[in-house]
Amino acid sequence: MNNKISLKYIFKLLLDNKKSLIIGQIITIIAIIISVPIPLLLPLLVDEVLLKKPDFFVNNINELFGTTTAFYYIAIVTFIVLFLRVIYFFVSVVVTKIFTKISKYVTFRIREKLLNHLELVNMNEYESLGSGSIGANLVTDVNTLDNFIVTVASKFITSILTLIAVAIVIITIDPILGLMILFIQPIIMILSKKIANKTGLLKKEENRAIEEFQNNINETLDLFGQIKASNKENFFFKDSINKAKNIQKTSNEFNYKSVAYERFSFTIFLIAFEIFRAAGLLLVAYSDLSIGLMFAMFGYIWFIMTPVQDILTIQYAYASAKGAMTRINKILELKKEKNGTLKLDSKSKKVDISLQNLSFYYNEDKEVLKNISFDIKSGEKIAIIGASGSGKTTIANIISGFYAKSSGDIFYNNISIENLNKQSLRENIFLVLQMPILFNNTLRFNITMGNENISNEEIFKALKIAQLFETVENMTNGLDTIVGKQGIRLSGGQRQRLSIARMIIANPAVVIFDESTSALDVHTEVKLFSELEEFLKDKTVITIAHRLSTVKNAQMIYVIDDGKVVQRGNHKELEEKEGHYLEFVKKQLI
Numbered sequence: 229m230n231n232k233i234s235l236k237y238i239f240k241l242l243l244d245n246k247k248s249l250i251i252g253q254i255i256t257i258i259a260i261i262i263s264v265p266i267p268l269l270l271p272l273l274v275d276e277v278l279l280k281k282p283d284f285f286v287n288n289i290n291e292l293f294g295t296t297t298a299f300y301y302i303a304i305v306t307f308i309v310l311f312l313r314v315i316y317f318f319v320s321v322v323v324t325k326i327f328t329k330i331s332k333y334v335t336f337r338i339r340e341k342l343l344n345h346l347e348l349v350n351m352n353e354y355e356s357l358g359s360g361s362i363g364a365n366l367v368t369d370v371n372t373l374d375n376f377i378v379t380v381a382s383k384f385i386t387s388i389l390t391l392i393a394v395a396i397v398i399i400t401i402d403p404i405l406g407l408m409i410l411f412i413q414p415i416i417m418i419l420s421k422k423i424a425n426k427t428g429l430l431k432k433e434e435n436r437a438i439e440e441f442q443n444n445i446n447e448t449l450d451l452f453g454q455i456k457a458s459n460k461e462n463f464f465f466k467d468s469i470n471k472a473k474n475i476q477k478t479s480n481e482f483n484y485k486s487v488a489y490e491r492f493s494f495t496i497f498l499i500a501f502e503i504f505r506a507a508g509l510l511l512v513a514y515s516d517l518s519i520g521l522m523f524a525m526f527g528y529i530w531f532i533m534t535p536v537q538d539i540l541t542i543q544y545a546y547a548s549a550k551g552a553m554t555r556i557n558k559i560l561e562l563k564k565e566k567n568g569t570l571k572l573d574s575k576s577k578k579v580d581i582s583l584q585n586l587s588f589y590y591n592e593d594k595e596v597l598k599n600i601s602f603d604i605k606s607g608e609k610i611a612i613i614g615a616s617g618s619g620k621t622t623i624a625n626i627i628s629g630f631y632a633k634s635s636g637d638i639f640y641n642n643i644s645i646e647n648l649n650k651q652s653l654r655e656n657i658f659l660v661l662q663m664p665i666l667f668n669n670t671l672r673f674n675i676t677m678g679n680e681n682i683s684n685e686e687i688f689k690a691l692k693i694a695q696l697f698e699t700v701e702n703m704t705n706g707l708d709t710i711v712g713k714q715g716i717r718l719s720g721g722q723r724q725r726l727s728i729a730r731m732i733i734a735n736p737a738v739v740i741f742d743e744s745t746s747a748l749d750v751h752t753e754v755k756l757f758s759e760l761e762e763f764l765k766d767k768t769v770i771t772i773a774h775r776l777s778t779v780k781n782a783q784m785i786y787v788i789d790d791g792k793v794v795q796r797g798n799h800k801e802l803e804e805k806e807g808h809y810l811e812f813v814k815k816q817l818i
């Protein structure tokens with residue numbers, strides 16, 4: 229599917245920068261041409277100067293500067309080597325700059341694609357993954373991909389071309405030693421990499437132990453009061469001590485074994501190097517390999533380590549990237565919210581709602597709402613009651629357009645939810661939650677949701693109705709007070725009133741109160757609803773509550789039990805019949 233992140237998709241994004249890619253590769257080839265001869269230059273002087281067999285360098289230097297001493301031959305070639313190294317440094321910086329820019333572009337486009345998709349994802353789908361895992365995908369997994377893309381873009385072709393160039397040079401110098409180096413060196417490096425992976429696994433174990441300890445201790449400290457209240461200090465701290473012990477064990481394993489593995493892998497490398505040296509000496513003794521060229525070959529043993537290492541890194545980066553891609557694609561598999569084109573007239577502030585045979589499930593094996601039908605006329609005040617878990621909040625979320633129904637239909641001014649534009653729906657409906665979601669920002673931001681056109685007067689008016697004015701007035705920083713993460717610096721009741729003030733500012737046509745005043749004392753709740761009366765006069769109001777006093781004045785009360793409407797009527801009608809409602813009233817009276 230071309231919607232997914234795949235190697236092909238990444239390649240396509242890389243090609244968006246065709247010009248830079250081509251320039252990058254040309255400069256890469258220049259870099260290779262500069263760097264590959266370097267290990268050859270000084271060793272050649274062993275033959276030409278020390279062993280007095282003048283050839284390319286000595287002859288050319290003689291031609292340019294006249295015959296001179298060993299000091300000048302060595303100085304001139306050293307100067308050339310240093311010059312090439314400096315030029316190589318600058319060229320490689322340019323190459324890195326070009327490829328990093330390209331790969332960061334690709335990473336950004338992937339993140340952008342994920343965010344653009346997430347923005348439109350339907351709530352039920354979003355909850356199936358959860359914010360934690362999506363956050364991890366967006367940060368860690370995209371970083372893993374980034375690492376892979378940077379490595380591939382900047383190193384893949386460079387490494388292959390460098391290896392080819394070195395192979396040509398060393399096989400030309402001496403086929404036997406050349407082939408030996410070309411085959412044995414990569415094997416040694418693969419072996420080292422495997423050993424390094426073992427160390428990596430041990431490190432992972434250690435990290436996991438640290439993470440477990442951290443999570444455990446965070447929870448224990450966060451819930452310190454609760455733990456003390458239930459006399460469970462011993463149990464929780466013992467658990468933390470066990471987790472700390474696990475860090476001791478895994479760290480110990482990692483530390484000594486990683487050193488042992490590292491030394492082992494270096495020893496293998498040194499053994500191979502000694503074998504190459506012996507082979508080199510033998511070839512000098514028994515064939516026509518010169519001493520200078522033998523030294524050059526030793527130089528190339530070090531030289532090819534980088535490209536071989538880079539190719540191995542790409543291979544491992546690809547394995548991690550494949551895992552990351554699978555996880556990232558899970559986000560792209562989340563279904564988008566269906567969005568229709570028809571809009572509600574936001575000026576008239578009139579919305580008739582009709583639920584028709586509405587059913588809904590979170591998981592296919594359990595239907596949470598079963599065939600629910602009722603109408604709510606614009607301006608009507610209705611209430612929904614029912615036992616905990618009966619499905620009230622789910623109905624509120626469906627009416628607000630957060631969850632997509634599973635079957636049946638729901639109409640707003642005779643427009644089916646299927647054809648309705650969700651933004652226009654949410655402009656007209658406001659769901660006031662029991663536990664409002666607050667941003668770690670100022671009271672002002674949380675009330676206006678960042679809308680800077682709302683004046684202080686309007687905010688204060690809303691705060692007065694929401695019974696929060698005095699509280700805010702007594703705060704040193706007033707509306708500029710930061711509420712803390714999830715509104716931690718406010719009490720539960722203050723958060724609920726803040727959410728009501730936010731609703732007043734939003735001024736919707738339909739208000740759904742889902743246990744939105746449960747944290748308030750009855751006196752404040754009565755005062756709040758009496759102040760709200762005028763504001764809610766023409767609005768449609770759906771109240772979900774467990775308190776009789778909150779729902780009893782509704783024009784229509786729907787009693788939900790196990791996802792079905794089991795009773796409907798006003799307080800007076802329902803009170804007179806045997807059934808769930810009467811039970812509800814009796815319980816409250818007790």
Ligand SMILES: Nc1ncnc2c1ncn2[C@@H]1O[C@H](COP(=O)(O)OP(=O)(O)OP(=O)(O)O)[C@@H](O)[C@H]1O
Nearest residue numbers: 355590591596614615616617618619620621622623
């Ligand atoms: N996000 C979810 N994923 C899966 N199941 C859920 C989810 N939210 C609610 N449920 C289940 O759906 C059923 C109805 O839950 P809902 O929150 O609508 O009940 P409620 O009547 O509002 O309860 P309460 O009065 O306790 O708030 C419950 O069985 C609940 O376990």
